Amino acid sequence: MSALMQTYARLPVTFSHGEGVYLYDTQGRRYLDGISGIAVNGLGHAHPAVVAAIRSQADKLIHSSNLYRIEAQEALGSALTKVAGMDNCFFGNSGAEANEAAIKLARLYGHERGIKKPAIVVLEGAFHGRTLATLSATGNRKIQAGFEPLVSGFVRAPRNDIEALRQIAANNPDVVAFLAEPVQGESGVQMLDPEYLQAAREICSNEDWLMMLDEVQTGNGRTGTYFAYQGLDFIPDVVTTAKGLGNGVPIGACLARGAAAQVFGAGHHGSTFGGNPLACATGLAVLNTIEQDGLCANASAMGQLITDILREECADAKNVAAIRGKGLMLGVELRRDCGELVQRAMDAGFLINVAGGNTVRLLPPLVISEPEARELAIGVAELIRNFD
Numbered sequence: 061m062s063a064l065m066q067t068y069a070r071l072p073v074t075f076s077h078g079e080g081v082y083l084y085d086t087q088g089r090r091y092l093d094g095i096s097g098i099a100v101n102g103l104g105h106a107h108p109a110v111v112a113a114i115r116s117q118a119d120k121l122i123h124s125s126n127l128y129r130i131e132a133q134e135a136l137g138s139a140l141t142k143v144a145g146m147d148n149c150f151f152g153n154s155g156a157e158a159n160e161a162a163i164k165l166a167r168l169y170g171h172e173r174g175i176k177k178p179a180i181v182v183l184e185g186a187f188h189g190r191t192l193a194t195l196s197a198t199g200n201r202k203i204q205a206g207f208e209p210l211v212s213g214f215v216r217a218p219r220n221d222i223e224a225l226r227q228i229a230a231n232n233p234d235v236v237a238f239l240a241e242p243v244q245g246e247s248g249v250q251m252l253d254p255e256y257l258q259a260a261r262e263i264c265s266n267e268d269w270l271m272m273l274d275e276v277q278t279g280n281g282r283t284g285t286y287f288a289y290q291g292l293d294f295i296p297d298v299v300t301t302a303k304g305l306g307n308g309v310p311i312g313a314c315l316a317r318g319a320a321a322q323v324f325g326a327g328h329h330g331s332t333f334g335g336n337p338l339a340c341a342t343g344l345a346v347l348n349t350i351e352q353d354g355l356c357a358n359a360s361a362m363g364q365l366i367t368d369i370l371r372e373e374c375a376d377a378k379n380v381a382a383i384r385g386k387g388l389m390l391g392v393e394l395r396r397d398c399g400e401l402v403q404r405a406m407d408a409g410f411l412i413n414v415a416g417g418n419t420v421r422l423l424p425p426l427v428i429s430e431p432e433a434r435e436l437a438i439g440v441a442e443l444i445r446n447f448d
């Protein structure tokens with residue numbers, strides 16, 4: 061019997077090390093990493109800037125406490141809010157914790173306005189995490205089943221339906237916020253229309269709702285801008301992020317601006333590990349590298365290249381329903397479930413993922429080069445063509 065709770069149906073492979081976009085298993089086999097530990101290793105594996113930041117911070121101080129000032133946390137907080145156009149931030153250790161902070165912030169914002177049972181609008185197909193509140197915000201009955209009673213205070217809306225949002229605004233005076241992923245990752249790289257997000261922004265402003273974007277997966281350069289909303293024409297009130305921020309060192313952040321940035325005071329929220337020196341020194345090295353090496357632009361260019369190749373190579377593939385995505389967050393939706401493609405891809409030397417049952421999801425490192433992007437796109441297209 062395994063000593064581990066069987067919460068994952070794991071693939072029978074163990075990686076020993078990595079370099080750049082490649083991972084090596086304990087048998088010495090090499091794989092092109094098309095998933096980056098689920099959008100975590102944006103700088104690939106063993107990136108020298110990340111390794112150096114971890115080494116030098118570990119040499120000095122790994123943890124003190126949020127009872128004291130933390131230099132690395134202040135430095136990362138100022139760099140991250142600057143790149144995001146936000147006023148301040150709170151650090152946790154994961155995406156779920158970043159969203160918990162946002163949910164608590166929205167509720168407190170509501171209570172300050174005299175709303176006793178504040179509600180948050182969330183979308184069908186959303187994924188916000190596995191803690192009770194974030195699971196309740198998630199729009200996937202399968203992963204909620206068995207964990208009732210769920211946390212109340214969420215109102216579900218269909219995605220990309222502006223009229224439905226207007227209806228909720230007209231009928232529900234308890235709503236205090238709107239929470240959504242700009243691109244829904246876990247449910248199969250589902251895009252939110254720019255017009256929908258723009259309309260949501262306007263409704264939030266008119267109704268005094270906080271517009272909160274979950275950029276846990278889309279953030280840190282993944283979609284071709286540092287945050288996905290930066291490719292659009294508005295700014296949210298609250299942004300959460302995590303995955304790509306620490307390149308594997310656990311860290312999450314909830315950023316806020318304007319009135320939302322004034323909600324939390326001393327004692328309202330906390331975390332023992334959140335924002336510790338090691339995580340923040342690493343996050344700062346990641347952010348600086350993304351900026352200095354132009355990795356947002358690379359994500360955009362390589363994402364376009366991979367999309368172009370997939371479209372061309374799969375032009376006659378009748379099993380392909382859609383190819384979509386933004387930057388290096390790409391999905392190829394097939395006409396039937398395709399979970400077995402993950403193992404076939406591994407046999408061919410590629411790490412890919414299937415989301416929403418029928419969508420091949422690609423999230424390669426932002427540092428991917430043109431030859432590597434071609435190798436991935438051509439390899440994956442071949443697997444898909446042969447899957448009929």
Ligand SMILES: *Cc1c(COP(=O)(O)O)cnc(C)c1O
Binds near residue numbers: 155156275302303
């Ligand atoms: C992964 C993810 C989360 C949860 O992050 P954890 O670090 O696993 O808690 C939340 N929201 C989105 C959009 C995600 O992709």
